[in-house]
Amino acid sequence: MAACSRLLSLGIRVLAQRVPWQGHSWLQETAQLVRVRRHGACRFLAQLTPRNNIKFKLDEKTAHSSLELFKKDTGVLYYMLGVDPTKVPANPERFREWAVVFGDTAITTGRHYWEVSVCKSQEFRIGVADSDMSREDCVGTNNSSWVFGYTHRKWYAMTTNEMVPVSLVGKPDRVGLLLDYDGQKLALVDPEKQSIIHVMTANFKTPICPAFALWDGELVTHTGLQIPDSL
Structure with a gap:
């Protein structure tokens, strides 16, 4: 943890040199150095985090072995048999029990909008989850994930x-x-009508990321979108 703290301090100093001072909220408004504790390991996501128009790809390191990414990691396809779990790289970020994949960008502030195209899928979940959510759970089953299914x-x-x-x-x-x-x-x-269908109240306390679960067909993400004026 001491090494992690030193890295965090160094990262903040680097950002301070690169980002013009804009008051006490400059780090929150302009850039984020996010420390994520994941399965006992200290991991950093150093990245610019815009307050709007987030753009992300799906993170192969988190994808269950039954899921295959395509379209430059913006889409995910489900295979019933999937890949032998022993054939995919073993890492603590990967979901081993459930067909889940996360987006590769952590969110700590702001309003963000993205869309998902659904092709031949009759069962899926889309939403957000804590970046350090247990990889033994499925999204929606715990108090660190919020999804529409x-x-x-x-x-x-x-x-x-x-x-x-x-x-x-x-x-x-x-x-x-x-x-x-x-x-x-x-x-x-509803993207066509640009209207809200349903709102969930959440309890975000840590960095969260887009989350997807899929049991047939495929999903394709569309990110970097402007928030519709009506929303």
């Missing part, structure tokens, strides 16, 4: 393993997610 032709909101039905949503072809980290909310959006 689709199964048996019905939508639901889910956290702490509790499902709340979401009505007025048909079979999805493309949906949006609006994250308000500071407002502690995650919303499911």
